[in-house]
Every structure is written in structure tokens, then in C-alpha cells.
Amino acid sequence: MSNNKKGSGDRGLHVRVKTAAGRRESSTRWLERQLNDPYVRRAKVDGYRSRAAYKLIEMDDKQRLLKPGYRVVDLGAAPGGWCQVAVSRVKSTPEAPKVVGIDYLEMDHIPGVVLLKKDFLDDDAPEALLEALGGLPPDVVLSDMAAPTTGHRQTDHLRTTHLFEVAVDFARQNLVPGGSFLAKVFRGGTENALLSDMKRDFKSVAHIKPPASRKESPELYVIAKGFRGRSEG
Known part of the structure; x- marks a missing residue:
């Protein structure tokens, strides 16, 4: 490649x-x-399996989230473009895979990636993801998840925001201290409240729209770095 x-x-x-x-x-x-x-x-x-690969490439070139040896979880991974980028940048190998992707859609095998054909919203999905990483926490959680569009902008925003919230919760529960989170969200009003909540858990939180994201698309990405660690109780 x-x-x-x-x-x-x-x-x-x-x-x-x-x-x-x-x-x-x-x-x-x-x-x-x-x-x-x-x-x-x-x-x-x-x-690359999708043009979306370049979104991650452009964002990671600036933010340096993916480093050799890091463990990565990719939520909503199909068709696998982000996994392809991650596996190259963290130097994951078939013998010691450090990238796990999950999606309810079928995906072709990617060397160095453990692919789980499973809905991330299933109750046992988080446990399955950690098990695939050998029981170790991820350094980076990625999510390019978006609900199937209905054509009604506000409905699409709310459905994708729900996926974003679930992804944030997984990151809060499982990231290593100092870890990073990158996920898609749609413009629509509620993401500002989400950002405020995340600033308590991460040292820096910001919106980013990479050049590969079409200008007419309502999508943005939220990048959060420096996870402060899971708060007990």
C-alpha cells in the first residue's frame, strides 16, 4: 500500500x-x-477500502494519535479503511495484532487486525473488544460510526449523536490514562453539551473537519486527548 x-x-x-x-x-x-x-x-x-481512510490520515498527521505499539479500537469499522491506516501506523502484525475493528457488516480480513462481526450496541460488545486486545486497555478509541440516514437532518443528527455518546462512554470506561478518542458527530446543536462533559475527562477536546470530509457534509470529528483516567464511583 x-x-x-x-x-x-x-x-x-x-x-x-x-x-x-x-x-x-x-x-x-x-x-x-x-x-x-x-x-x-x-x-x-x-x-484503501474507502475514501474515509484519508480523513484519518489527515487528522492523524496533525494530531499524532497513532504511534507504534499503541493498541487501537475502531468502532463501526466497515469497510475497513480506518483499520488499514491504524494497522500501518501502530505497526500491528498478524502475530501480535494491536488493532481491533467491530461492525455488524461483513468485512474482508486485514492482516494485523482482529475483526469482530458484531453490533457495537450489543451488551457484550465492550467485553469482546477488550478480549480481542488480550485483556489490555486501548490507547486510542476511534469511531466513524453514523446511523443510516433518513433524509431528515435532525433525526439523522440525533441518531448519530447517540452512537457518539455510546462511543464516548466506552472510551471513558476503557482507555488507558493519557489515551485519545476520535469520533464522528453531526452538527445540530447538542454536541456543545457533549464537549463540555468531555472536557472533565480529557485534557483537550476540540472539533476538527479534515479536508477529505466533503464540505457539504454536516459531519465533524471530535478529538479528545490526554484521558485523565476512569473516575471511580
């Missing part, structure tokens, strides 16, 4: 897609956007 600079394999050609019989106009627009997205084309060249 190469780590080419932005634009590798991208000749800047614009592909136009005609609306075919039986296909909705919205589907045609989505297909045209995908075909003309430089990150989509670049992912194919670089061997």
Missing part, C-alpha cells in the same frame, strides 16, 4: 453520468459525485 500525496492517480477528468431508465436522479448525482471524487480515485490507487 502506498502513501502517495494528494492527487496521486488523479488526472482531473470529469465524468458525466446520464440518468438511466429505472434509476432515480438522486442516485445518478451520487454516482457522478463518486466517479469525480479525487479521494475515491486515490483510494483505488493506494489500496
